[in-house]
Amino acid sequence: MNLARRFVKIVDTINYRIGRVVMYGIFVMVGVLLWSSISKTFFLPSLWTLEVAQFCMVAYYILGGPYSIQMGSNVRMDLFYGEWSDRRKAQIDCITVFFLITYLGIMLYGAWDSTAYSLQYNERSPTAWRPYLWPIKVTMCIGIFLMLLQAISELIKDIFKIKGVAL
Template sequence: MSAPIAVAPVIKGENAFVRAVEALTTFFGWIAAALTVVALIVTCQMIFVRSFLGQSTIWQTEAVIYLMIAATTLGLGYVQQMRGHVNVDLIPMALGPRARRVLAYAVLLATIGVSSLIAFYSWDLWHQAFERNWKSSTVWAPPLWVPYLAMPLGFGLFLLQLVADLVKLATGTEPPFGIKEV
């Protein structure tokens, strides 16, 4: 049986690259939070216009959808930095230190691979929308490159944070899965 374990707090790295990435993802985390608040305000305005004024809405539903997609994707890196994604740590806790480190590298590299594919294809989608001047098929008809830009930007930030996590793991700044031996 393995030794007792404790969850370690996230330690800010001494590495300049890690500090820069974490500052950038924190900034975009704040932007994501602000976009969520704006979406909430627009939703309240839409409810007021429909319920109390008896008018129809044209742009609100679509705007809220785009704002929430942007908030979700732009906040990916910040949530990764804060370790806020859903995490099942039963297996890492059951493993010894060496196996836990190997699993941490495997998980980070697999996540980097999948996220790289998503970033690449979302960049391609954004580029097509921009070059071909795609517009939404609604009455509002905003250019689609504007909301689509959040996807490659958000996944690019997520990739940077994953690479920073890989650097922290490789340099020993942070233990695998935040679990250190006691």
């Protein structure tokens, strides 16, 4: 029980802090896209702005995903769920979280394989700017891994809720 509590506390703390920092990434994207508009209007268009904005967006939603799960702001089908008691919600979440964990495990396996390939062959984007792809792939691996840890943390919280044990 103490090990589970420590795991939940550590994972929740890490994902909360990362999520709070990453949430300001929207301003980075706005800045990049604003520069893109200004440079296309008044100067020569920049080759790098579209891809940097895409990379920022990927980092934003991949690293923000665990925070979103932790805050309960992920999308749910509220037709029935909203009317259930907290204990019933925890019981259903204990079942459905296994689908999420399976999905994230498969995603992590694919992301890890893709990252290894990218590092081994110095994979670059096929665009005119041609940035290396490994930094965003490493970011994806980290984000998916953190989301997997957060899903396990939510499972532990739901099990405690079902048993009526305080976390």
